[in-house]
Amino acid sequence: MALKDLARVARNDDGIALVLGILKQRFGERFQTGTALRGQHAHTTTYIPAQMPDGVLFAQSADDVQAAVEVCAAHRVPIIPFGTGTSLEGQVNAPGGGISIDVSQMNRIIEVHAEDLDCVVEPGVTRKQLNTHLRDTGLFFPIDPGADASLGGMAATRASGTNAVRYGTMRDNVISLDVVLPSGRKITTAKRARKSSAGYDLTRLMIGSEGTLGIITQLTLRLAGQPEAITGGVCPFPTLEAAVQAVITTIQMGLPVARIELANTLQMQAIIDYASLDLPVGPCLFLEFHGTERGVAEQSETFGEIAGDLGGGPFIWSAHEEDRSRLWQARHDAYWAALTLRPGAKGISTDVCVPISQLADCIVDTETDIAEHDLVAPIVGHAGDGNFHVLLLIDDTSREEIAAAESFVERLNLRALAMGGTCTGEHGIGQGKMAFLEMEMGGAVDVMRSIKRTLDPDNIMNPGKILRL
Amino acid sequence: MALKDLARVARNDDGIALVLGILKQRFGERFQTGTALRGQHAHTTTYIPAQMPDGVLFAQSADDVQAAVEVCAAHRVPIIPFGTGTSLEGQVNAPGGGISIDVSQMNRIIEVHAEDLDCVVEPGVTRKQLNTHLRDTGLFFPIDPGADASLGGMAATRASGTNAVRYGTMRDNVISLDVVLPSGRKITTAKRARKSSAGYDLTRLMIGSEGTLGIITQLTLRLAGQPEAITGGVCPFPTLEAAVQAVITTIQMGLPVARIELANTLQMQAIIDYASLDLPVGPCLFLEFHGTERGVAEQSETFGEIAGDLGGGPFIWSAHEEDRSRLWQARHDAYWAALTLRPGAKGISTDVCVPISQLADCIVDTETDIAEHDLVAPIVGHAGDGNFHVLLLIDDTSREEIAAAESFVERLNLRALAMGGTCTGEHGIGQGKMAFLEMEMGGAVDVMRSIKRTLDPDNIMNPGKILRL
Incomplete structure (x- = not known):
């Protein structure tokens, strides 16, 4: 197979026609088949053409999801889970058509257990929605992939982002999932305890499976305590090597940096022009430290010394929110600034x-x-x-x-x-990197295929993603 | 099935007889069948009777493991992976007989990548051996389950221990595994990058699978930077509730405590008598903080205030290694002190x-x-x-x-x-908690069973553990 060959998914026209009728009857207005809406559920941010589903179900509960999956399973019709559609490798495309199950209306925050530093949410809750809800609890959910993605989608794609260096990825911050399997059966992958060694780690098996093994209908998430103090800043370097060496030294020293983001010269040029910043054009690091007031000040100073030893700096940082935001604005604007390059x-x-x-x-x-x-x-x-x-x-x-x-x-x-x-x-x-996965994992891909075939023998759950079967 | 029913594993006498002959011929003195040695490989720390394997292979390489697994697979003979034998739920017992594959001689530290904070080791390397090796690198491997267990065994049982609260468990600290599957095929579960969202998380699937899905023949582990400073101490509390509340407050505040261990009144009584300590008899917390000198002092003071607010204390702590060790001696002696109670x-x-x-x-x-x-x-x-x-x-x-x-x-x-x-x-x-796993996980156990049957259709890999098939 060529590197760019997508997985072929045969289209089951008869099954799809039947399922469209059944779902329309069962869900009424919550099941839509208009072209515009279907198009919105198949947009892709890759160069892979959009492939529309045949209908979109706005699920409002795990029961809805289960009912729809049962119907699709009975007629071997593909199911494409949909959160906010911010995935980046064609994960919401529908190569064999089928039903997009949109969970954005499943957006209830069910429980917050402040003493346990965890919460239970539906999959359509977005990370910003959750953090707004948590604002007065002293807690927050730390994973920040940039986009205001749904938490179900973030778990499904094993998302991470700017502060994974300190708080980990979705892999580390999901305690348990409710998942509707391709059979329509719903399982809970773990109890609410912070750790467990009870059996196979089904939570982690589902995280990153991109909806190919089931649809997430509920998540129990770890929360972190809001830091007492935050410092943030920006630090230019003469070379990319020096910037990266500063990162390595920082981590080796065990400095608990919360974010340490790199922008290369071209990106910085765009940023500086876009935001009229007074920074030298060259590689830059953006940093954030979380901790006590004294702790973050100490860490910021230490980082400044590390940067200076490598010919970088000055590291301009602040503990004041407004100043921090200004210093970080450049990083936040990176995407928009980049677009101005062309x-x-x-x-x-x-x-x-x-x-x-x-x-x-x-x-x-x-x-x-x-x-x-x-x-x-x-x-x-x-x-x-x-x-x-x-x-x-x-x-x-x-x-x-x-x-x-x-x-x-x-x-x-x-x-x-x-x-x-x-x-x-x-x-x-998603769709775009299947060949690279095969090159990367070798024979381990066959183990993934075995698991996929066992749990989804008819290949109805987000087919054409991750694995060329 | 009754709660205490173990999984039955039929004994394949003919296959075992054949395999004993083949392995003896192939491995000579490295394959042993003496009763004493077989007994050492089946000791159990539970109340489940010891069940001996029929032979013990001292593997020296992944090739050895692969060859032995192929022979066992061809004749459907059970394989029981063995590291140091410190597991606590009968994981090394051989209910249907078979071959214990002892990896303790696979104890090479293959690579240390100081810049990447990771290392590559064979499964028989113990955690203390690794940390001795790392002593001069400024790095350490933080998972400490108490026993000087093998790292392969620690991964297989998803071990954790005293500083999981800060550094996570084996789940969080393994980057990649080489695993010989029940078919004899060897896979590598991930590349050496610190994070990945490439396909199903086979690393986590293997971690905690207790040797029922394969034998680990190599591990890539995350390392942590040795902290610049450590403080440790002990803090009595009037009640267990107050001690636990202090833990909750500490974590909610985001104090990055490295260890926070609880001993109840009976345990403390034993400890105090055993070590002639001057502490009140009642619940106690033992704490350790890792960080910069100023940071750990600040954190220790903050914890003292938390304890005081709850009627506990004084929190006696020190940054000097000798004093810390003395204060923590009580915790380290807990097991031996407990034995004096009866x-x-x-x-x-x-x-x-x-x-x-x-x-x-x-x-x-x-x-x-x-x-x-x-x-x-x-x-x-x-x-x-x-x-x-x-x-x-x-x-x-x-x-x-x-x-x-x-x-x-x-x-x-x-x-x-x-x-x-x-x-x-x-x-x-292991063997002892299968019924509780079923109660805990409900239908999710069937997913585990599906995976087990797919990867190990003849149930040869550590049969009779985790799942009643």
């Missing part, structure tokens, strides 16, 4: 993740690649994890540019794999 | 884990249960996780006492489950 172009974000010791080499080689192929593609990275994103600015109506982007992604992935890295740190496999 | 008795350790809000109730109810049934059973807990251990001191030659212990364990597990907890926080299911 007005009218579409931004396609791709990610890889390598051991941190390889991060500078991997980014420098990627910058060379970008230059050699006349691409416009700034880079930002969650440097503490060795994870970085390339935003390809392309004319997505041009076949040549799409082909060039595909070739670039292929080279990027091969480069990351050759350095001991993974083809995706946080975006997932 | 000289000659065998200590059987059992564990459950509940949401922290339930911890005080669960322990108090358990103390009442212990008193009502005239048992001698002190309690220590990894309080920050809601995990606690009861050490039952019984005469293991007495059928009545074994029956009483079984009944107690049953009540303890039902109590933890009723409080939203799990039947094991860190010891695993």
Whole structure:
């Protein structure tokens, strides 16, 4: 198979026709088949064409989900779970048609257990909604992938983001899931205890399975205590290598940095122009420390020393929210600033993740690649994890540019794999990276296939994603 | 099935006879069938009788393991992975006989990547061996289950221990595993990047599978930076509730406590007598903070205030290694001190884990249960996780006492489950807790069974553990 071959999903027209009728009758207005709405549920942020589902169910409860899955299972019709549609590798596309189950109306925060630092939510609750709800509890949910994604979707794609370096990823912050399996059966993957060694870790099996093993209908999440104090700041470096070395030293010293984000020279140029900032054009790190007042001040000072030893700095930081926000504005604006580098172009974000010791080499080689192929593609990275994103600015109506982007992604992935890295740190496999998953995992992909076939023998749950069966 | 029914594993005498011959020929002196050695590989720390394997292979490489598994697979003979034999729920017992594969000679530390804070080791490396090796690197491996267990065994049982509250469990600290599957095929579950969202999380599927899905032949582990400073100390409380409330407040405030251990009144009485300590007899917390000098001092002071507000204290702490060790000696001696409560008795350790809000109730109810049934059973807990251990001191030659212990364990597990907890926080299911796993997980156990049957259709990999098939 070629690297860019998608998984083929045969279309079951008869089954789909039957299911459309049954779901319409059962759910009335909550089941929609209009083209615009179906289109909204199949948008993709990749260069893969949108593939619409045949209908969209707005589920309001686990019972709704279960009923719909049972109908689809009986007629072997694909199901595509949908949260907010912010996934980045075609996870909500419907290559064989079928039913999009939209859980955005399942957005109740069911319980907050402040003493246990956990909460129970429905899958359509977004991270911002949850944090707004938690504001007065002294707690917060720390995973921040950028987009205001649904928590169900974040679990399904094993999302992480800017403060994974301190708080971990969705893998680490989900205690338990309710999942409707392809059979229509609902299971709970764990109790609410903070740890357990009871049997196979089904919670982690579901996290990152991108809806191919079931639909998440409830989540129990770990919460963190809101830090007493936060400092944030920005620090320029003469070279990318120096910036990455500062990251390595910071982590080796055990400085509990909450965010440590890297932007490369092109990205900084865009940011500086976009926001009229007074910073040198060159690689920059954006940092945030969480802790006690004295603790974060001490950590910020220590980081300033690390940066200085490497020829970087000054590290301009502040404990005041307004100043912090201003210093971080550049990072927050990275995407919008990047778009100005090529007005009218579409931004396609791709990610890889390598051991941190390889991060500078991997980014420098990627910058060379970008230059050699006349691409416009700034880079930002969650440097503490060795994870970085390339935003390809392309004319997505041009076949040549799409082909060039595909070739670039292929080279990027091969480069990351050759350095001991993974083809995706946080975006997932979706439709676009199946071939790279196979290269990365070798025979282990067969184990994944065995599990998929066992739990979903008719391949109805988000078919055409993760695995070419 | 009754709660205490073990899984039956039919004995395949013909297959075993064949395999014994083949392995003897292939491995010579490294394959042993003497009774004493087989007995050492089947000892159990539970009340379940020892069940010996038919032979013990001392594997020296993944190739050895693969070759042995292929032979066993061809003749449908059970394989029982063995590290140091410190598991606590009968994980190394051989209910249907078969071959114990002892990996203790696979004890090479293959690579240390200081810049990436990770290392690659063989499964027989013990945690103390690894930490001795790392001493001069500024790094350490933080998981400490007490015993000097093998890292392969720790991964297989999803071990944790005293500093899981800060550093997580084996779930969080394994990056990748090499595993020989029941088919004899070897897979690598992940690349060396610190995070990935590439496909199903096979690493986590293997962690905690207790050797029932494969044998671990290599591990890539996350390391932590050795803290610049450590403080440790001990803090008495008037009541168990006050001690647990101090734990909850500490964690809610986001104090990054590295260890926060609870001992109940009986345990403290034993400790105080054993070590002639000058402490009031009552519940106690033992704490450790890791960080910068200023940071740990600040945190220790803050904890002292929390304790004081709850009527506890004084919190006696020190940053000097010798003093810390002295203050923590009581905790380290807990097991030996406990044994003095009933000289000659065998200590059987059992564990459950509940949401922290339930911890005080669960322990108090358990103390009442212990008193009502005239048992001698002190309690220590990894309080920050809601995990606690009861050490039952019984005469293991007495059928009545074994029956009483079984009944107690049953009540303890039902109590933890009723409080939203799990039947094991860190010891695993093994042979002893299969019925409780079924009660805890309901239909999810069927998903575990599906996975087991798919990956191990002949049920040769550590049969009779975790799942009653």
